[in-house]
Amino acid sequence: MKHVFITVIFFCIINFCLASEKRLSAPDTAHHTQHSVNNQKFLLSGLAHVRIFTDGIKFNSAVMETEFKPVFLWRPSPKFSFESQLNFTAGVGRKISNTSTFNTAKSHSHRIARSFSALLRNESTPVSENTTTTNQIAADILLKYSSLTYICTPNLSVTAGLFLSSFGMYSEQLYSELTNKFLSAPYGFGYNFQSTPETELGIQVRGNLKLKSSGIKYALGISNGPALIESGTNAGQLDYENLADNNSNKAISARIGFLPWNNRTFEIGLSSRSAKVGESGSALEGVDSRLLSADISVSKNFNSIKGMVELKIQYTYISLDNVYYNANPLLTLNVPAKDVNLKDSTYRFDNKSELYFISLGFRPTTDNKFFKNFEYVFRYDVLNLPVFALWGKDKTRFTGGFLYWLSENSCLKLSYEYETEEKFLVVQWVMGF
Structure with missing residues (x-):
C-alpha cells in the first residue's frame, strides 16, 4: 500500500x-x-488574525472568524530540523434576515468545519413572521503541516512528512495571511473550490543552482495523490484530503523556478503533477490526472512612480481522462445525448479545468509617516470548470482593497469582493510573531 x-x-x-x-x-x-x-535551537513563530465577512449587497448577514496559527521549528543540529504548524479556528455566522445572500456568507463559516475535529451547531430564533435570526458556530483544530528536513548541502535538502505543496506559487508562497495581501484565497485554492494541492504527504527534494547573474531553484516530490470522487453530483472532482491514499500509485510533482536577476525580484516558475486517482478495485482505477502550471512573480521598487510594485500571476490547467460517472438521468438533461448512457444511468464530460489569478499591489515610498504604511491591492481571479459536469459552473471575481501596515508583521486589511452571485466586504487584522 x-x-x-x-x-x-x-x-x-x-x-x-x-x-x-x-x-x-x-x-x-x-x-x-x-x-x-x-x-539545539527552538523557535516559535506564526500569526493570529480576526476576520469579518459581511454581505456586500445589503449587509444583512456576517461571519466572524478568528485563527491562531503557531509554527514550531526545532533544529537539533545544523543539518536536521523539524517544522510544524497548527491551526486553531473559531467562527460564528449570523443571519438577520431571510434573504438568500446569507447562504454564501455561511459558506465561509462552513469552511472551518471540514477537518477531522470540527464542531458545527445551528440555532434559529424567530424574530417576526417573515424574518429569523440564525447563528452558526464552528470550532476546529487542524494540523496544517508537519515535516522533517535534512540539509545535505547548502544547496540541497530532503523533506519528508506532510509539507506545503510546491506546485505553483500560491500554496507555498502566498498561503499565509501576511504574504497573501487579500482576505481570501483565489478560486481553486484553499477552501475556495479547491482544485490544486495545498499540502502533500510524501518526500521532496529541493535545491538551487547559482549561475553568473541568475539562479534556478527546483523541487521534486513523490506523495499520496488526490482521490477521484466517483459518484454523486461532485463525481469527477479531485479530493486532496487523501492522507491514507486510495490506490497503489504515487503522485509525481516538479517545479522549477528561474530567477534572471541576482536580487531575486523577478521569478518565472513552471510546475507539473501527475497521478492515477481512481480507487483500487473500482472501474475507474486507471483514471489519470495531469496538472500543469505557470507563474510569474515581480517585486520591485520603481523610483519613477515612487513606490513598490508587487505582481503575482498564476495559471493552472487540470485534465482528467474522460470516463463515465453515475448520475441521476434527470440531472443530465442538458448533457449531449452521445455522452449519456441511460441503460446504467451514467454520463461523461470533457473533464478539463483551468484557473488563474492576477494580483497587483502598490505601496508608496513617500516620507509621510501615515501614507507610507498604506498598500493598495487588486486581484482578478477566474475558475473555468467542465461545461457539462454537474458541478461545472464558472467563477469570475474582482477584488479591490488596501492594507495599513501597523508594523513589519502586523496589518489591517479591508477589501471588497465582487462576483455575480457573491459580494462581500471583508475586514481583517493580522499580527505575526
Whole structure:
C-alpha cells in the first residue's frame, strides 16, 4: 500500500540523518553531549488574525472568524530540523434576515468545519413572521503541516512528512495571511473550490543552482495523490484530503523556478503533477490526472512612480481522462445525448479545468509617516470548470482593497469582493510573531 511505502522511506530518511549526525560528532561522549545541547535551537513563530465577512449587497448577514496559527521549528543540529504548524479556528455566522445572500456568507463559516475535529451547531430564533435570526458556530483544530528536513548541502535538502505543496506559487508562497495581501484565497485554492494541492504527504527534494547573474531553484516530490470522487453530483472532482491514499500509485510533482536577476525580484516558475486517482478495485482505477502550471512573480521598487510594485500571476490547467460517472438521468438533461448512457444511468464530460489569478499591489515610498504604511491591492481571479459536469459552473471575481501596515508583521486589511452571485466586504487584522 502507498502509505506503507511512504512510511518506510520516511523512517529510512530519519535513520540516515541520525547516522550522518553521529559520524559528524567528536568521538568524546561528553563533548558530543555538550555539542548537541549547545546546537539545539527552538523557535516559535506564526500569526493570529480576526476576520469579518459581511454581505456586500445589503449587509444583512456576517461571519466572524478568528485563527491562531503557531509554527514550531526545532533544529537539533545544523543539518536536521523539524517544522510544524497548527491551526486553531473559531467562527460564528449570523443571519438577520431571510434573504438568500446569507447562504454564501455561511459558506465561509462552513469552511472551518471540514477537518477531522470540527464542531458545527445551528440555532434559529424567530424574530417576526417573515424574518429569523440564525447563528452558526464552528470550532476546529487542524494540523496544517508537519515535516522533517535534512540539509545535505547548502544547496540541497530532503523533506519528508506532510509539507506545503510546491506546485505553483500560491500554496507555498502566498498561503499565509501576511504574504497573501487579500482576505481570501483565489478560486481553486484553499477552501475556495479547491482544485490544486495545498499540502502533500510524501518526500521532496529541493535545491538551487547559482549561475553568473541568475539562479534556478527546483523541487521534486513523490506523495499520496488526490482521490477521484466517483459518484454523486461532485463525481469527477479531485479530493486532496487523501492522507491514507486510495490506490497503489504515487503522485509525481516538479517545479522549477528561474530567477534572471541576482536580487531575486523577478521569478518565472513552471510546475507539473501527475497521478492515477481512481480507487483500487473500482472501474475507474486507471483514471489519470495531469496538472500543469505557470507563474510569474515581480517585486520591485520603481523610483519613477515612487513606490513598490508587487505582481503575482498564476495559471493552472487540470485534465482528467474522460470516463463515465453515475448520475441521476434527470440531472443530465442538458448533457449531449452521445455522452449519456441511460441503460446504467451514467454520463461523461470533457473533464478539463483551468484557473488563474492576477494580483497587483502598490505601496508608496513617500516620507509621510501615515501614507507610507498604506498598500493598495487588486486581484482578478477566474475558475473555468467542465461545461457539462454537474458541478461545472464558472467563477469570475474582482477584488479591490488596501492594507495599513501597523508594523513589519502586523496589518489591517479591508477589501471588497465582487462576483455575480457573491459580494462581500471583508475586514481583517493580522499580527505575526
